[in-house]
Amino acid sequence: MDAVVCKFGGSSVADAERIRNIQAVVRLDPRRRFIVVSAPGKRNKTDKKITDLLYLCHELADQGLDIDEPFHLIRERYIEISGDLEVSLDITKLLADLDEQIRAGASQDFVASRGEFLCAQIVAAFFHGTFIEAADHITIDSEGMVEERSYKSLSSTLSAEGIYVIPGFYGSTPEGEVKTFSRGGSDITGAIVARAVQAVAYENWTDVSGFLMSDPNIVANPKPMRTVTYREIRELAYMGANVFHEEAIFPVSREKIPINIRNTHYPKDPGTMIVAQRDTKDRVVVGIAGKIGFSIIFVEKLLMNKQVGFGRRLFSILEAHGISFEHAPSGIDTMSVIVSDDQLKGKTQRVLEDIKKQLEPDRVDISSGFALIATVGEGMVYRPGIAARLFAALANAGINIRIIDQGSSEINIIVGVETADFENAVQAIYQAFC
Ligand code: ASP
Numbered sequence: 001m002d003a004v005v006c007k008f009g010g011s012s013v014a015d016a017e018r019i020r021n022i023q024a025v026v027r028l029d030p031r032r033r034f035i036v037v038s039a040p041g042k043r044n045k046t047d048k049k050i051t052d053l054l055y056l057c058h059e060l061a062d063q064g065l066d067i068d069e070p071f072h073l074i075r076e077r078y079i080e081i082s083g084d085l086e087v088s089l090d091i092t093k094l095l096a097d098l099d100e101q102i103r104a105g106a107s108q109d110f111v112a113s114r115g116e117f118l119c120a121q122i123v124a125a126f127f128h129g130t131f132i133e134a135a136d137h138i139t140i141d142s143e144g145m146v147e148e149r150s151y152k153s154l155s156s157t158l159s160a161e162g163i164y165v166i167p168g169f170y171g172s173t174p175e176g177e178v179k180t181f182s183r184g185g186s187d188i189t190g191a192i193v194a195r196a197v198q199a200v201a202y203e204n205w206t207d208v209s210g211f212l213m214s215d216p217n218i219v220a221n222p223k224p225m226r227t228v229t230y231r232e233i234r235e236l237a238y239m240g241a242n243v244f245h246e247e248a249i250f251p252v253s254r255e256k257i258p259i260n261i262r263n264t265h266y267p268k269d270p271g272t273m274i275v276a277q278r279d280t281k282d283r284v285v286v287g288i289a290g291k292i293g294f295s296i297i298f299v300e301k302l303l304m305n306k307q308v309g310f311g312r313r314l315f316s317i318l319e320a321h322g323i324s325f326e327h328a329p330s331g332i333d334t335m336s337v338i339v340s341d342d343q344l345k346g347k348t349q350r351v352l353e354d355i356k357k358q359l360e361p362d363r364v365d366i367s368s369g370f371a372l373i374a375t376v377g378e379g380m381v382y383r384p385g386i387a388a389r390l391f392a393a394l395a396n397a398g399i400n401i402r403i404i405d406q407g408s409s410e411i412n413i414i415v416g417v418e419t420a421d422f423e424n425a426v427q428a429i430y431q432a433f434c
Contacts, residue, residue, distance in 0.1 A: 001030070001031060002031050002199075002200040003031055003033055003034060003197045003198070003199045003200065004029060004031040004032045004033070004034070004199055004200060004201050004202075004203055005034040005035075005036065005190055005193050005194040005197065005199045005201075005202045005203065006022075006025070006026060006032050006034070006035050006036070006190075006203045006205055007035075007036040007037070007038075007168060007186060007187060007189070007190030007202070007203070007204050007205065008022050008035065008036070008037050008038065008205045008264065009038050009041065009186065009204075009205065009206045009207070010038040010039060010040060010041020010042070010049060010050075010051075011041045011042065011206070011207040011264075012038075012205055012206070012207065012264040013037050013038060013039075013040050013041070013119055013123065014040045014041050014042060014043045014047075015040070015043055015080070015081060015084075016080070016081050016084030016085045017084075018264070019081065019085060019122070019123060019126060020085070021264060022035075022123075022205065022264060023126065023127060024267075025205065025264060025267050026127070026163070028267065031200070032203070033162065033163050033164065034158060034163075034164050034166065034193050034194075034197055034199070035123065035127065035129065035163060035164065035165045035166070036165075036166050036167075036168045036186060036189050036190040036193055037116060037119050037120050037123050037165065037166075037167060037168060037186070038051075038115075038116060038119070038168050038169065038186040039051045039054075039115025039116045039118075039119050039169070040077055040078075040081065040115070040119055048073060050074060050077060050115040050119075051112055051115045051169075051183075053070045053071075053073055053074050054074065054111050054112050054114060054115050055108070055111070055112055056070045057070050057071050057074070057102050057111060058102060058106075058108045058111040058112070061102050061103055061105065062105075062108075067099075067102055067103065071099055071102070074095070075095050075099075078091055078094075078095060078118055078122070079091060079092070079095070081122055082122050082125075085122065085125075085126045087122055087125035087126050088125060089121055089122060089125040091118070091121075091122070094118060094121065095118075098111075098114050098118075107177065107178070109170065109177070109178050109179050109180045110177075110178040112169075112170075112180050113135075113167070113169060113170035113178050113180055115169075116134075116167035116168050116169045116170065116186065117133075117167045119167065120165045120166060120167035123165045124164075124165035127163050127165060128163070129162060129163030129164055129165045130160075130162060130163070130164050130165070131165055132154075132157060132158070132164055132165070132166045133167075134166055134167050134168070134169075134170055134171055134189060135170060135171055135172040135176075135178050136153075136172075137150055137153040137154045137157060137171070138150045138153075138154070138170070138171025138172070138189065138192060139153075139171055139172060139173070139174055140171045140172070140173060140179045140181070141173075141174065142173070144181070144182075146171070146188075146192055146251070147174070150171065150192060150196070151192070151195055151196045152196075154192070154193060154196035154197070155196040155197060155198075158193070158196065158197050166189065166193055167186075167189070168185065168186025168187070168188075168189035168190060169181055169185045169186045169188075169189060170185075170189075171189075181245075181247070182245075182247075184242075184245045185245060185247075187204060187244055187245035187247075187248035188245055188247050188248045188251070190202055190204060190248065191248040191249070191250070191251040191252045191259075192251050194251065194252050194255075194257050195251040195252055195254070195255050195257065198255065198257075199257055200257070200258075201257065201258050201259075201260055202252050202257055202258070202259045202260070203259075203260045203262055204244060204248075204259060204260065204261050204262065205262050205263070205264045206243060206261060206262070206263065206264070207263060207264065207265060208243060208261075208263055209224060209261075209262070209263040209266055209269040209271050209272075210224055210225060210226075210243070210261040210262070210263070210269075210270075210271035210272025211224070211225040211228065211233070211236070211243055211261060211272045211287065212224055212225060213225050213286065213287050213288065213430065213434050214287065214288045214289070214426060214430050214434070215289070215290075215426070218423050218426045218427065219288075219426060219427055219430045222430065222434070223434055224272065225272050225286055225287055226270070226272060226273065227272070227273045227275060227278045227286075228272060228273070228274055228275075228278065228286045228287065229274070229275060229276065229277060229278050229378055230249050230252075230253040230274055230275070230276060231378065231409075231411055232286050232287065232376050232377065232378060232411055233246075233249065233274050234246060234249055235374055235376045235409065235411060235412045236286075236287045236289045236374065236376050238374075239289035239290060239291055239372065239373075239374040243261060244259070244261060244274075249274070253276065256275075256276045258273055258274065258275045258276075259273070259274040260272070260273050260274075261274070277378075278378065280377065280378050280379050280380075283377070284377045284379075284380050284383060284386060284433065285375055285376065285377040285380060285386075285433035285434065286376055286377050286378075287376050287377075288373065288374070288375050288376070288426055288429050288430055288433070288434075289373070289374050289376070290371055290372055290373035290374065290422060290425075290426055291340075291371065291372055292370075292371040292419050292422055293340055293341045293342070293371075294326065294338055294339065294340055294341065294368075294370040294371065294372055294416065295338070295339055295340075295341055295344055295348075295366055295367060295368040295369075295370065296336050296337070296338055296366070296367055296370060296402075296403070296416070297318075297336065297337045297338075297339065297351070297355075297364070297365075297366050298334065298335075298336045298363070298364065298365055298366070298367070299314060299334065299335045299336070299337075299355060299359065299361045299363070299364045300333055300334045300361060300362050300363040300364070301333060301359065301360070301361040301362050301363075302333050302362055303333065304332070304333045304334070304335065305332050305333065310335070310359065311328075311330070311335060313358060313359060314335060314337065314355065314359060315328075315337075317351065317354045317355055317358060317359075318337065318339070318351070320354070321347050321350065321351055321354075323339055323343045323344060323347065323351070324339070324343060325337045325338060325339045325343075326338045326339060326340060326372070327372075327403070327405045327414065329403060329404070329405050336403070338370070338372070338403065338416065341368055344366070344368075348366055351366070352364060352365075352366060369418060369419045370402060370403070370416050370417070370418060370419065371416065371417055371418070371419050371421070371422035371425070372403075372414055372415070372416050373414065373415050373416075373417065373422070373425055373426055373429065374412050374413075374414050375390055375412070375413050375414075375415075375429055375433070376411055376412050377411060377433075378410075378411050379410060379411065380410070380411065380413070381406055381409075381410040381411070381412075381413065382410055386413075387406070387413060389432050389433070390413060390415070390429060390432065390433075392432075393428045393429055393431065393432035394415065394417075394425055394428055394429070396428070397424055397425065397427075397428035399417055399421045399424060399425050399428065400417065400418070400421070401415050401416070401417060402416045402417060402418065403415060403416030404416075
């Protein structure tokens, strides 16, 4: 039978009632047999995420301090959830073991992973499903990449009938030590399981109905994004639209398994489908995302275009300072490099001095206070009139465009504006296309 993988985020498993709710969601479709869970998240605005409490416990234990207070909150939460769900699981014993392991100096990754581990134990017991220890199957190398053997191992383990529950967020090193992904990494586990079982869909259940075409804090009531491609979502995620962990795209995009972002509070809402290809006829631009906090390093030198290696030397200065860059639009005698402010922090003067010394430019300066806005849509760069519409919208709103980068990807036009113009610019672009 076709299989669907469902990943439930922290807010969907935050308490017993929400776990009952996800059971109702799972029961709606018999193909939903592979369940990946996060650790319980916040139940309200002032609440604490279990993962944050676990990190805190580890830090305290590491400094030889008492963990009683945060561990008490962890214990209470799991006891309450499992008691309320009346699962037959010795949660007290599992918690006592964890308490002891933390005090005995367990690694940070191990401690953090227990949030998902315990949650998956409870959900598996409640669903009468099979708990699968992620660390026994998912191998993560030193660069944080998932080793190929993980897929084989999972697919043979998950081959019987029935429901399986897998904790998200972690696997193990090739040496067998528990290792977590970066924060929000349960999305990655869901994608790995989806690829391993060759799912027909990877449903990612959250507390929002998928992506919106722009940030609701900037644009009033932005339209929902119904269908978007893997490449488009990656560009948007990179520019700050974050509902879904960007690294979670790769395992499923390879296999063209669609990702469906859904809302546990409105299970009938279709959410957003992330697919390999979409019909771009009715919607050219799928989303507009942006970020503030960028600086421009501007270098001018007459006859720069004749100097072989000028760009390389500029980039190696940045490299020597450990600075990664975002874009590098260049002219005949000018080069500008856009970097995020946190990359430059505390290094500006030294970078300037090195550029002056090593490149002897006619002019160099670093100015901060820029925002970048990405207007994203497959094939839009080749579509006549799109760029004109974008620039006209900004001109009509009286916004001065400081940077234009159509880059090498044909799905994205990036404009840089002054921070003060950021919100107006996003609104103007949204009005023009959505
Ligand atoms: N629990 C982990 C975190 O808070 C992973 C996740 O929820 O995806 O980052």
